[in-house]
Amino acid sequence: MAGDDVKKSDANASGGVKRKEVKKETGLGLTNCKDDNFGEWYSEVVVNGELIEYYDISGCYILRPWAMSIWETMQKFFDVEIKKMNIQNCYFPLFVSPGVLQKEKDHVEGFAPEVAWVTKTGDSDLEVPIAIRPTSETVMYPYYSKWIRGHRDLPLKLNQWCNVVRWEFSNPTPFIRSREFLWQEGHTAFATKEEADAEIGVMVMVHGDDKGLVLPPKVATVQVIIIPVPYKDADTRGIFDACASAVDILSGAGIRAKADFRDNYSPGWKYSHWEMKGVPLRIEIGPKDLANSQVRVVRRDNSLKIDISRTNLVEHVKEMLNNIQHNLFDVAKQKRDACVKTIRTWDEFVEALSQKKLILAPWCDEEEVEKGVKARTKGEMGAAKSLCSPFDQPELPEGTKCFASGKPAKKWTYWGRSY
Amino acid sequence: MAGDDVKKSDANASGGVKRKEVKKETGLGLTNCKDDNFGEWYSEVVVNGELIEYYDISGCYILRPWAMSIWETMQKFFDVEIKKMNIQNCYFPLFVSPGVLQKEKDHVEGFAPEVAWVTKTGDSDLEVPIAIRPTSETVMYPYYSKWIRGHRDLPLKLNQWCNVVRWEFSNPTPFIRSREFLWQEGHTAFATKEEADAEIGVMVMVHGDDKGLVLPPKVATVQVIIIPVPYKDADTRGIFDACASAVDILSGAGIRAKADFRDNYSPGWKYSHWEMKGVPLRIEIGPKDLANSQVRVVRRDNSLKIDISRTNLVEHVKEMLNNIQHNLFDVAKQKRDACVKTIRTWDEFVEALSQKKLILAPWCDEEEVEKGVKARTKGEMGAAKSLCSPFDQPELPEGTKCFASGKPAKKWTYWGRSY
Numbered sequence A, B: 001m002a003g004d005d006v007k008k009s010d011a012n013a014s015g016g017v018k019r020k021e022v023k024k025e026t027g028l029g030l031t032n033c034k035d036d037n038f039g040e041w042y043s044e045v046v047v048n049g050e051l052i053e054y055y056d057i058s059g060c061y062i063l064r065p066w067a068m069s070i071w072e073t074m075q076k077f078f079d080v081e082i083k084k085m086n087i088q089n090c091y092f093p094l095f096v097s098p099g100v101l102q103k104e105k106d107h108v109e110g111f112a113p114e115v116a117w118v119t120k121t122g123d124s125d126l127e128v129p130i131a132i133r134p135t136s137e138t139v140m141y142p143y144y145s146k147w148i149r150g151h152r153d154l155p156l157k158l159n160q161w162c163n164v165v166r167w168e169f170s171n172p173t174p175f176i177r178s179r180e181f182l183w184q185e186g187h188t189a190f191a192t193k194e195e196a197d198a199e200i201g202v203m204v205m206v207h208g209d210d211k212g213l214v215l216p217p218k219v220a221t222v223q224v225i226i227i228p229v230p231y232k233d234a235d236t237r238g239i240f241d242a243c244a245s246a247v248d249i250l251s252g253a254g255i256r257a258k259a260d261f262r263d264n265y266s267p268g269w270k271y272s273h274w275e276m277k278g279v280p281l282r283i284e285i286g287p288k289d290l291a292n293s294q295v296r297v298v299r300r301d302n303s304l305k306i307d308i309s310r311t312n313l314v315e316h317v318k319e320m321l322n323n324i325q326h327n328l329f330d331v332a333k334q335k336r337d338a339c340v341k342t343i344r345t346w347d348e349f350v351e352a353l354s355q356k357k358l359i360l361a362p363w364c365d366e367e368e369v370e371k372g373v374k375a376r377t378k379g380e381m382g383a384a385k386s387l388c389s390p391f392d393q394p395e396l397p398e399g400t401k402c403f404a405s406g407k408p409a410k411k412w413t414y415w416g417r418s419y
Helices: A038-048 A065-084 A098-103 A105-109 A137-147 A198-207 A236-252 A267-276 A287-292 A310-339 A346-354 A367-377 B038-048 B065-084 B098-103 B105-109 B137-147 B198-207 B236-252 B267-276 B287-292 B310-339 B346-354 B367-377
Strands: A052-054 A061-063 A116-121 A124-132 A157-165 A180-188 A224-228 A257-259 A281-285 A294-299 A305-309 A340-342 A358-363 A384-388 A411-417 B052-054 B061-063 B116-121 B124-132 B158-165 B180-187 B224-228 B257-259 B281-285 B294-299 B305-309 B340-342 B358-363 B384-388 B411-417
Touching: A038 A052, A038 A198, A052 B137, A061 A065, A065 A157, A065 A180, A065 A198, A098 A124, A098 A137, A116 B124, A124 B116, A137 A180, A137 B052, A157 B158, A198 A310, A224 A236, A224 A267, A236 A257, A236 A281, A236 A287, A236 A310, A267 A281, A281 A287, A281 A310, A287 A294, A294 A310, A305 A310, A310 A340, A346 A358, A346 A411, A358 A384, A367 A384, B038 B052, B038 B198, B061 B065, B065 B158, B065 B180, B065 B198, B098 B124, B098 B137, B137 B180, B198 B310, B224 B236, B224 B267, B236 B257, B236 B281, B236 B287, B236 B310, B267 B281, B281 B287, B281 B310, B287 B294, B294 B310, B305 B310, B310 B340, B346 B358, B346 B411, B358 B384, B367 B384
Parallel strands: A224 A257, A224 A281, A340 A358, B224 B257, B224 B281, B340 B358
Antiparallel strands: A052 A061, A116 A124, A116 B116, A157 A180, A281 A294, A294 A305, A358 A411, A384 A411, B052 B061, B116 B124, B158 B180, B281 B294, B294 B305, B358 B411, B384 B411
16 A cells, blocks of 8 residues: 555556557547546546646646646636635645644544655654644634734635645545645635635546547637648748738737647647647648638537638637637536436435435535434445535525425535545 | 754744833834844744744744735746746646655755655555655656657746745744745756745845835835824814725725724824834825825835825825835845955955855856865855856956856856855
8 A cells, every 4th residue: 555655657557448549640649438438538638638747656746837827727817816805815834743733633533544744854753743734724723813813803814825735545536636736725714615626627527528638718728729731832931921920910819829830740640639638729721721811710629610711810719719618618517407406305315316416405504414414325425415505596485494404494505425 | 853843933032132122102113123133133023024923843934914925926927927938837746756856866965864754644654755845856857858759849948836845954044944935946948046935035134124024015915004093083084084095096006005994003003013014105194184185105114204195196106116116126236236246366255255245256157166166165154156147247358267267257156155
């Protein structure tokens, strides 16, 4: 077990499962299908799409620029929202003394088997081992009480962006279950958005297809990739110039566009490469396009090809990017909605749970009742727990009862099994 | 030694040194003078100015919002510059396997005594201990060689913003010498800007005075603090409204302004509080100001008081903030320039070193020669090393010789003792 921690990762290794042939034309392509071997498809997509690189410590992953820029986009957006709520950023140390960690025993109990301990520095043993934070609220609260001298200092709303470590022993998965991960944690007036890091993983899983990643335009590092398609005897120089000028025009309008001028890869190879990396729009410019003052645009989400005039390039591209963004959202929402089951009684709850549904239920909002739900559903599949309450609450008519306790319901909440 | 690591910090403790009286009026104020007890003055300023809080693990510090927002300002500015240079951000894991760490022995040698080792997770011992990164280049380079498949993949310019750990045993000092610190590291085409984290510390030391912090307007979280000064029988409501409206007007113009409406502190207490925290400009509004449609503005850097009409508030405040920014820079530059000594020979070098000068010298730019300089100056005070080469190089006439080797000089470089 522990001996496995430092080893070459066996990502992409697989037993005798069905595999596709890698495309001859490009040397790229995926060997696993999303529907047949989901887990291996996922590993392959995140590596071949250049989001991560496996690392020599199992459960730790290198976030390559393609992933990092998505994280930065999400972080920038969310940080602005955090500041709007008058929450201030701070930074607490990576290390936690055992006393502080054990002070809130109940809270930390779940993490205890996953805590990494520093016991040595240089050649010296520490007299008291020091823990690496699995989360920071137990660390932060003692200082809150020091800084809050009276009611006028309330509310004290702090947030930090940091790395945390949980030495999980179950199957590690990039973005979804890794031993070190980046996140933000807001305490106390602000609920921890624990899912932030997993969002990239979920995005890959929901939108990805058998060609690789599919990135929503809003988070894509490159929104438009422009590929010159020269032919023998064609005006190669003119084609390259047209590509460069398209980059300038689109960039000038705030669109993240880039041309792939590499001369050691064919256009076909480049198509596959940028499809694998999930770029929302591809623009091809060949001799015919040059002659007609047009470009060919290919959508990553549905492979639609369309020729558009260079005259209104910016407007067309903006519209298509918007369209892709909404399309991805709508398709994902439909899929999600198909998995949601609204229930009102315990029996309906149990049945929906067995169907692996995401369950929306009226709840009395009492902690003891949630504990009861957990206890009653404990089994092979993982106990059920509350996930979140929708911002836009459905109507809750007077007299609606909690599905679990029968007490008056206070709000609608999503429930599901913890994985 | 190691037993000291988990203990209550003894910050602000002091032997029989000269102390000032804390101001009766405010209960604030510093007990140490910058000129008399520099080290204790520094500890006191960073805590009372609410930049940091001491932590129960020695050498680790909590960065409070006041420090964090300065860090964020610097980070945002620098991150934009990094991206302009086509350097991409990435994130490598916190943990390093011992094999990788030892691969570049020469490089890591200096860090070895300072490396923190994880040997336990939960209750289990790891078979192979895992190091916490003291820096990441040894980790990153093996992957560079994997990602670079040909010359067309060059240059590969990556950067990461992260935390690193060096378990220093010499006297820890917030921002200057801490065991965990935040930084950015760019490899390979980009020189590591190791000083980034220390800049806050140096800023405090250079600009701070006996009233506390003095923040340059560009990095100040709050640039203008507005304090109502009500009197008995005065139009308190009118004064408060005037303050709120001034905040609106200044904020609307992009100035970071805030009013302190707390009713449990006197105006005098608030003056000291915000002086301690280094806010560049204070605006006071009392009955007389209200009557004359003016405000009183007080500069933090030189205590100048001036009454200005509310009509041109934004213009006046902008001009004063600019003025403060330049004034702080000029004063600091003068102080620095007074410490710089330009030399040309080894004898001049040794003399300037003994005077603790920052030394500007013509150099042949050879690593071996720098090693020689280090060896020849090793002593109680710390060996001399090259610090950086100024972007704006002074003229280097043909025939100028290296101060240390006598070979032809290639550039001007700053030298000093390593602390």
